[in-house]
Amino acid sequence: GRPGGRPGKLLGFTAVAPSTADTFVVPPGYTADVLIPWGTPLRADGPKWRRDGSNSAADQAVQIGMNHDGMHFFPTGRGRECDRRGVLVLNHEYVDQSLLFPDGAAVMTKEKVDKALAGHGVSIVEVAEERGRWKLVDSRLNRRVTGATPMRFSGPVPAAHPALAAKGPVLGTLNNCSSGYTPWGTYLACEENWNSYFGTDDASWKATPAQARYGVDKAGFGYNWHKADPRFDLAADPNEVNRFGWVVEIDPFDGRSTPVKRTALGRIKHEGATVTESRGRIVVYTGDDQDKEYVYKFVGSSPWRSLRARGKSPLDHGTLYVAKFAADGTGTWLPLVFGQGALTAANGWADQADVLLRTRQAADAVGATPLDRPEWVAVHPHNKDVFLTLTNGSGGGPVGPRTPNPYGQIVRWREDRGDSTSLTFRWDIFLLAGDPKYDPKVTLPEAQIFGSPDGLAVDDDGRLWIQTDISNSSQNLPAKGYDRIGNNQMLAADPATGEVRRFLTGPRGCEITGVTFTPDQRTMFVNVQHPGEATTAWGTPTPQNPRAVSNWPDFDPAGRPRSATVVIRKADGGKIGT
Numbered sequence: 208g209r210p211g212g213r214p215g216k217l218l219g220f221t222a223v224a225p226s227t228a229d230t231f232v233v234p235p236g237y238t239a240d241v242l243i244p245w246g247t248p249l250r251a252d253g254p255k256w257r258r259d260g261s262n263s264a265a266d267q268a269v270q271i272g273m274n275h276d277g278m279h280f281f282p283t284g285r286g287r288e289c290d291r292r293g294v295l296v297l298n299h300e301y302v303d304q305s306l307l308f309p310d311g312a313a314v315m316t317k318e319k320v321d322k323a324l325a326g327h328g329v330s331i332v333e334v335a336e337e338r339g340r341w342k343l344v345d346s347r348l349n350r351r352v353t354g355a356t357p358m359r360f361s362g363p364v365p366a367a368h369p370a371l372a373a374k375g376p377v378l379g380t381l382n383n384c385s386s387g388y389t390p391w392g393t394y395l396a397c398e399e400n401w402n403s404y405f406g407t408d409d410a411s412w413k414a415t416p417a418q419a420r421y422g423v424d425k426a427g428f429g430y431n432w433h434k435a436d437p438r439f440d441l442a443a444d445p446n447e448v449n450r451f452g453w454v455v456e457i458d459p460f461d462g463r464s465t466p467v468k469r470t471a472l473g474r475i476k477h478e479g480a481t482v483t484e485s486r487g488r489i490v491v492y493t494g495d496d497q498d499k500e501y502v503y504k505f506v507g508s509s510p511w512r513s514l515r516a517r518g519k520s521p522l523d524h525g526t527l528y529v530a531k532f533a534a535d536g537t538g539t540w541l542p543l544v545f546g547q548g549a550l551t552a553a554n555g556w557a558d559q560a561d562v563l564l565r566t567r568q569a570a571d572a573v574g575a576t577p578l579d580r581p582e583w584v585a586v587h588p589h590n591k592d593v594f595l596t597l598t599n600g601s602g603g604g605p606v607g608p609r610t611p612n613p614y615g616q617i618v619r620w621r622e623d624r625g626d627s628t629s630l631t632f633r634w635d636i637f638l639l640a641g642d643p644k645y646d647p648k649v650t651l652p653e654a655q656i657f658g659s660p661d662g663l664a665v666d667d668d669g670r671l672w673i674q675t676d677i678s679n680s681s682q683n684l685p686a687k688g689y690d691r692i693g694n695n696q697m698l699a700a701d702p703a704t705g706e707v708r709r710f711l712t713g714p715r716g717c718e719i720t721g722v723t724f725t726p727d728q729r730t731m732f733v734n735v736q737h738p739g740e741a742t743t744a745w746g747t748p749t750p751q752n753p754r755a756v757s758n759w760p761d762f763d764p765a766g767r768p769r770s771a772t773v774v775i776r777k778a779d780g781g782k783i784g785t
């Protein structure tokens with residue numbers, strides 16, 4: 208890519224200040240337009256969004272889902288029109304049941320479970336720019352993939368595996384956090400906190416060691432779906448939970464294609480799936496977002512074009528590795544292969560399917576390095592440097608310079624020989640996040656402080672884009688060291704100099720997550736997730752307006768806050784960030 212803007216200067220915009228306002232702020236000279244908020248009908252004649260939460264499950268299944276997250280723009284326009292028309296594919300991580308239903312979350316019914324399932328998953332919508340405004344197109348490509356969409360399994364854990372023999376058909380994807388995309392034009396939706404949806408009221412139920420390792424327990428995160436749908440009752444349908452924790456491949460250009468769970472990529476709480484290439488072989492990086500979990504990479508067995516020419520999926524043929532970081536700045540990728548190292552029959556491993564179904568335990572057994580919530584991975588397009596956000600956590604270990612670690616850091620590594628398939632690397636801490644008022648080790652300029660980095664991308668010019676997810680139990684609170692940082696935000700960094708500049712701030716209670724560009728980098732799409740999530744800092748929600756702290760983006764006193772995509776452009780038509 209060509210460097211944007213002034214020669215030699217990667218970051219050309221005026222930094223915005225931290226904000227606690229219920230608005231979305233971009234630098235002077237930029238515009239921000241709301242696109243496809245939660246509930247937008249996919250088709251012009253579809254059911255309209257109702258501001259009181261009274262849309263049915265069937266309505267929600269043909270509307271944009273809730274809590275927008277990872278996202279990718281696939282151009283559909285021909286030639287220069289590729290920058291003005293494309294399919295936007297985006298995840299809907301979870302639902303806030305107090306906003307989803309008119310009567311809140313206290314009583315669960317099958318209709319409510321069905322609406323919640325329909326609010327999850329992925330939206331696939333064609334969008335186009337007309338006279339400077341991006342709009343949803345009434346396209347045959349528009350569709351939803353939800354928690355109830357038929358799916359296939361592929362790879363070393365086949366659908367016929369006994370662990371996947373649940374009572375019903377293979378349905379749905381849940382808690383799709385970050386995402387990825389492949390060089391052959393498909394989208395990868397990742398299943399993160401899937402354990403949260405399962406539970407049971409059966410007093411005799413006990414978690415197996417593998418279930419306990421993934422946090423599967425009787426209550427989940429309190430969704431209570433198991434009270435109305437036996438599919439989510441751990442005692443009634445014990446194998447259903449094994450169908451989650453995977454990376455799901457979706458073809459956005461074939462509305463009739465069945466999404467595929469690609470088991471060779473392992474079963475963890477996948478944050479994202481970042482794909483790069485080395486001499487034709489794909490490499491997929493994926494973090495397991497929980498305190499003291501690991502970062503993984505999958506290396507394809509052969510060049511992806513030759514695999515596809517033989518009718519095979521490049522995501523089904525390869526080796527999964529987990530990272531071990533040493534204190535001296537070196538690192539190693541350890542194979543998660545049955546029969547190798549500790550993963551033998553003598554140690555209780557049955558076969559490769561067993562290793563993949565219990566990926567976390569396999570990584571424990573080989574001695575992977577625990578990290579502070581490993582989330583998004585981004586690969587620099589020019590030099591293949593890899594960046595990983597460690598959002599926050601208990602700290603410690605070779606990559607944890609702070610104990611505890613409320614602010615997180617961005618770790619960077621270079622695979623040996625600059626080859627993404629290498630099994631050894633050298634790493635450093637690229638940026639230590641935080642506020643120097645509370646941690647003198649932080650060297651960020653006072654005006655550019657941030658915390659809890661989560662979303663991450665490198666554009667074609669090499670700008671590193673950083674999105675934050677400060678939890679609402681910390682946001683803006685002095686006792687948590689977050690009183691000077693403001694609402695969640697997005698910053699840009701220059702990987703060569705370490706310069707950081709705040710690019711935008713979100714409305715109250717939200718996180719900023721998901722970022723993609725048109726090929727010309729003149730349009731950026733970002734997502735605002737869970738605006739108005741209740742906070743201790745901003746008062747008590749009321750029954751009329753359960754998330755009174757924010758009413759973004761509609762500002763309708765009788766409405767409710769809605770996650771949405773925001774389209775960012777430069778008024779002079781220039782590249783974003785210049």
Ligand code: FEO
Nearest residue numbers: 384399478496582
């Ligand atoms: Fe869903 Fe790890 O953020």
Ligand code: CA
Nearest residue numbers: 300676718736
């Ligand atoms: Ca989130």
Ligand code: CA
Nearest residue numbers: 384385582661
């Ligand atoms: Ca995230």
Ligand code: CA
Nearest residue numbers: 661676718720
């Ligand atoms: Ca997050």
